[in-house]
Amino acid sequence: MNSDARDFVLPYGERQAQCMELALQRAGLVPEDITIINTHATGTRQGDIEECKAIRALFGDLETTWINNTKSLIGHAMGAAGVLELAGNLPAFSDHMVHPTINLDRLDPECDLPTIVTGKPKQLDKVETILNNSFGMVGINSVVIVRRFDP
Template sequence: HYSIGAACAAGNASLIQGVQMMRLGEVDMALAGGISESTGSFGIFASFQAQGALGSADDPREACRPFDKSRDGIVVSEGACIYVLETLENALARGATIYAEIVGYAMNSDAKDYVLPYSKRQAECMELALERAGLQPEDIDIVNTHATGTKQGDIEECKALRKLFANCKNTYINNTKSIIGHAMGAAGVLELAGNLPAFTDNSVHPTINVTDLDPECNLPNLIIGEAVQLDSVNTILNNSFGMVGINSVVIVKKLQ
């Protein structure tokens, strides 16, 4: 029982750590996830405000708006999500409800700037996760973006996404923070949970609050405003990046 210090990538990092421990034979089962109760902490708000990264709009429709030209920062939220991780064999043997199979993951470091993200390393992190999953970019049905609503952060991630998915006609991109805000260390696992229902209903939830798309954030198949219904959803790539240059990517697959 321990916590992982990986900033806003901690949720994804916990899933990765759990899988690695099982593969090493250290545990048969792991509880992994994230909990955020940031709104009671003055330090969280003060640090983001000092960086000019805290959203200032009072209207909820204008507050958390990744990819919009008028975005001006993050909206801090609270939440928690814990997953039960176990081998497929154990899950089948006990008749567990299986929500997804973790098939690929990666973590790396920008090694460039304490605050500003670096698209090159973000792209490399996604590429490594895909390689470990034995997948190509065009095999991904949904990409959940990390984008928090900061000016440069959103642009850098979009650069990385275009490098991998620019020619993927059947890959759809969304953002969950626009709906629930930024839950810090719990963000990755909460946002993955927000997309897992697509394995059942084949519906890709939208990015909301975008009224004027930033041209630098224009992505192919970026879902804005309304959900999109697909014929099938089998794979989800979940991005979660943190300050001090921590990048994490988890890829999950629908159990066939």
């Protein structure tokens, strides 16, 4: 977790990137270790652009990290959004499927990341890790990383 405390509602991509980086460090991982990024993506122009800048800054153009958004399927559950979004991605550990972002009619060029899964699911050989972003109002950022358990 971190906070940028710059604005009541406008997000700050630099601190979002730092939050993702901190989560990776604490988990002992590098960007290449992440299979799925579930974005916070509320569908607000500035919010989505800032998050995409943050992802691009940390992950570059990784072709092995897939990006989706659960809010496109279930809406924004406010305080419960993060946990519901993570729950929506957990089945990927067993079915190896990245659920798509739906209802995406016009992708802003500043949000055009190369591995956004849209329209239909993306089948993978294996899903090892899921990074889930939750970036809230008043600059409160949190990122959770979950790794596949192999007994």
